[in-house]
Amino acid sequence: MSNDALRARYASVLERVAEAVAAAGRRPEEVRLVAVSKLHPAGDVAEVAAAGQVDFGENYVQEALEKRSLLQAQGLCGDVRWHMIGHVQSRKAGQVAGAFALIHTLDSVKLADALERHMPAGSVQPVLLEINVGDEPQKAGIPAAEASALAAHVQAHCPHLSLEGLMCLPPVFDAGEAARPYFARLRRLRDALREECGLPLPHLSMGMSGDFAAAIAEGATIVRIGTDIFGPRPPKK
Ligand SMILES: *Cc1c(COP(=O)(O)O)cnc(C)c1O
Numbered sequence: 001m002s003n004d005a006l007r008a009r010y011a012s013v014l015e016r017v018a019e020a021v022a023a024a025g026r027r028p029e030e031v032r033l034v035a036v037s038k039l040h041p042a043g044d045v046a047e048v049a050a051a052g053q054v055d056f057g058e059n060y061v062q063e064a065l066e067k068r069s070l071l072q073a074q075g076l077c078g079d080v081r082w083h084m085i086g087h088v089q090s091r092k093a094g095q096v097a098g099a100f101a102l103i104h105t106l107d108s109v110k111l112a113d114a115l116e117r118h119m120p121a122g123s124v125q126p127v128l129l130e131i132n133v134g135d136e137p138q139k140a141g142i143p144a145a146e147a148s149a150l151a152a153h154v155q156a157h158c159p160h161l162s163l164e165g166l167m168c169l170p171p172v173f174d175a176g177e178a179a180r181p182y183f184a185r186l187r188r189l190r191d192a193l194r195e196e197c198g199l200p201l202p203h204l205s206m207g208m209s210g211d212f213a214a215a216i217a218e219g220a221t222i223v224r225i226g227t228d229i230f231g232p233r234p235p236k237k
Contacts, residue, residue, distance in 0.1 A: 001231050003047050010035075010048050013228050020213035031216055034083050036208075036226030039233040042067045046076045048229065054079060057104075057224050059086025060236075061095050085167075085205075085224055087140050090114040098123055104167040104205050104224075105130045107142050109153050112161060119160035126162045127154070128205055131189060133182045134171030141168065144189050151197050165203030165221070166190045174210030183207070183218035 001009075014033070021031050037045045038059040045056055045067065058064030064082060071077040081101035088096050088105055093114035096103065106112055106127040119125055129150055132141035142150055147166070154163050166189060170182035183206050194201045207215025207223035215223055226233065 001044070006044060006047050006230070007051050009231070010051050010053065010229050013225055016228075017212065017216070017223065017225075020216040023213070024217045026216070030221060032222050034085070034205075034222055034224045035229050036085065036224050037067070037230060038063065038086070038226065039236060040226075040230045042070045044230055045080075046071060046074070049077045049080055055081045055083060055101070055222075057083040057085040057226075059084075061086075061088065061092045065095060065099070083224075094118045098125055100125075102126045102128065102164070102203075102222075104128045104222075105140070106150070106154070106161075107140060109150060112150070112154050112158050116158040116160055124160055124162045126164050128165050128167040128203060129163070131166050131168045131186060133168040133186050133189075136171050139169070139171070144185070147189060147193055148196050151193055151199075155197060155199070163197075163199055163201065165201045165205065166193070167205035167222075169208075170206075170211065172211075174208075176211050177214050179211040180214040180218060183211075183215045183220065187219045 017033055021028055034055045034057040035048055035053050036057040084100040084103045090110045097115045097118035098120050107130045129147055130141035132139045132143055154161050166186055168186045170179040172178050186206055190201050190204055203221045204219050205222040207220045209225050209228040212223040
């Protein structure tokens, strides 16, 4: 895609996010846009960063780290905050711990312990719990019923992880309003968990290209938008 086209798409997403925020009666600073750049080239990230975007999300550990070092070597994207939004295998915890502004996809005690073990002394890794909000057997994330046990484990045993909220991918894709009940469910779960564990849990990471307005209406504080900014993704090699 040409840089002009990319910038136009980005501007249009900013506008649509702002409209959804206003329609929900919320303030602009309550919702952060994460631009999901998985499978898109580093040059596209640099272009969108130059247009003012700060937060970028990646799904694959190797690709994320390679893209980042490529951009750093070119002196680009120094202020970018990188988000890990894909599944992280425990054996990759060493590459991930301390390397992302926010890990959205903590989904097991095993991964929590592995991240904790690899954290550099004196630093703290912000994390979200990924919830399988549609209780789909094949889907990543933990069942809602297990969220409080995992949160309690993190609180008790992982002093270098900071639990900041919940993330979900609804079972319906590109479905707009049809996804809304799942976003409402994540919000209610967050509210209950907040009571239970006494943490503020400020973040709800929910909403993608096809459903971000519904997510914002239900309280999303982070929306993760890829296709509407960068265009269709090339296939994963
Ligand atoms: C790819 C991806 C997105 C972005 O999806 P789009 O439909 O391209 O906006 C958001 N969240 C997660 C977890 C993803 O894997």
